Amino acid sequence: MKTMFDLTGKVAIVTGGNGGIGLGVARGLASAGAAVVVAGRNATKSAAAVRNLAALGATAGQIEVDVRDETSVRSMVASAVARHGRLDILVNNAGINVRKPPHEIALSEWTQVIETNLTSAYLCSHAAYPHMKAAGGGKIVNIGSMMSIFGTSYTPAYAASKGGIVQFTKACATAWARDNIQVNAVLPGWIDTDLTTRARQEVAGLHDRVLARTPAGRWGTPDDHAGIAVFLCSRASDFVTGTAIPVDGGYSVQG
């Protein structure tokens, strides 16, 4: 069983791996033996994340990237492959939110959210695919949300991007199954990160509403995503593709 989840010798890129859920995912992959490239905009945050991963005994490094920018993404993938000689795992995690109702969100804000959360997954997957195909396989994990399933009045672009990410996951899963590349989505519930610290400031009563609706009775943590990431990036999930798995303490099945 141990070897089924062993990622020794594998190379992973985690976008937004320098904090929050991305760092929880990176810590899981690193603990299972993968070399992890943390890809974000904030170099200081990334350096701290690399130190955190190195303390687990992992090979870790950082690359600065803007996931909205095709040239930057291509350079990120090329640098990771040049550094480590291969690319086995891509986690499309980078994301933002703009909380405004549909009649108030500006086009520039809509575009910023869609490009960061959805177009980025296309750009990164498109750039990673040839390396995974040439290596005989790979694993892609896209981070969705409860907004992949539900709507709220104040997240039109975010919900559109996270619904889109699930459908993009299915498209890539079917297209690349014969290349032995599995593509799955993870749908986090309400997780305590910088993103939701801001949400709690902007949305009155959110903290208590989440606690009341989550059967597990708590907010999630970034490390709650370590196990699912190892599963979806290891041999254990070789016949699992195109899925969208909630990691939400039961939030999405609460009646």
Ligand code: NDP
């Ligand atoms: P954080 O704000 O902590 O992390 C967001 C990450 O995205 C940061 O590491 C940031 O890196 C990176 N990022 C943002 N824009 C860019 C960009 N243009 N280029 C490169 N990196 C970028 O939030 P979370 O950890 O909470 O969110 C991570 C993912 O999980 C997102 O996709 C989010 O939608 C999703 N999610 C979060 C939930 C939650 O409850 N927290 C629930 C459901 C989904 P940097 O700081 O270097 O810019």
